[in-house]
Amino acid sequence: MNEPDCLFCKFATGKIPVNFVYETEHVLAFRDINPQAPSHILIIPRRHIATINEIEDSDAELVGMLVTAARDIAKQEGTDTAGFRVTMNCNKAAGQSVFHVHLHLLGGRKFAWPPG
Numbered sequence: 186m187n188e189p190d191c192l193f194c195k196f197a198t199g200k201i202p203v204n205f206v207y208e209t210e211h212v213l214a215f216r217d218i219n220p221q222a223p224s225h226i227l228i229i230p231r232r233h234i235a236t237i238n239e240i241e242d243s244d245a246e247l248v249g250m251l252v253t254a255a256r257d258i259a260k261q262e263g264t265d266t267a268g269f270r271v272t273m274n275c276n277k278a279a280g281q282s283v284f285h286v287h288l289h290l291l292g293g294r295k296f297a298w299p300p301g
């Protein structure tokens with residue numbers, strides 16, 4: 186269920202205290218420590234899943250909750266109308282550095298495409 190050495194599991198279990206901007210039975214969100222935009226929030230499932238590769242078909246509802254959380258938090262942050270970006274990095278080539286799936290919700294500035 187939770188990995189003892191996983192930073193985001195420690196947030197989820199309260200082992201390391203963090204301020205949540207959004208909290209439900211299955212999903213948590215908090216501000217990124219190294220923000221890449223004026224509003225940069227990480228949205229995670231409480232349950233440990235290392236990468237997108239480990240997501241099971243039966244997790245589809247949970248993964249959908251990450252996106253509905255992004256919708257609600259963007260509204261909370263006031264970035265919904267101007268626009269925002271949602272990103273999930275999977276494994277090293279994409280730059281994943283914390284191996285507990287998370288969705289980046291970035292807003293408050295203009296974003297380039299294609300991403301770097």
Ligand code: AMP
Pocket residue numbers: 192216217218219220227273274280281282283284
């Ligand atoms: P990724 O590179 O996609 O795995 O994203 C991991 C994110 O976690 C990075 O944007 C980091 O800045 C962020 N991060 C790492 N440690 C912490 C922390 N203690 N609190 C909040 N965010 C963190």
Ligand code: ZN
Pocket residue numbers: 187188191192193194195232233234284285
């Ligand atoms: Zn974890």
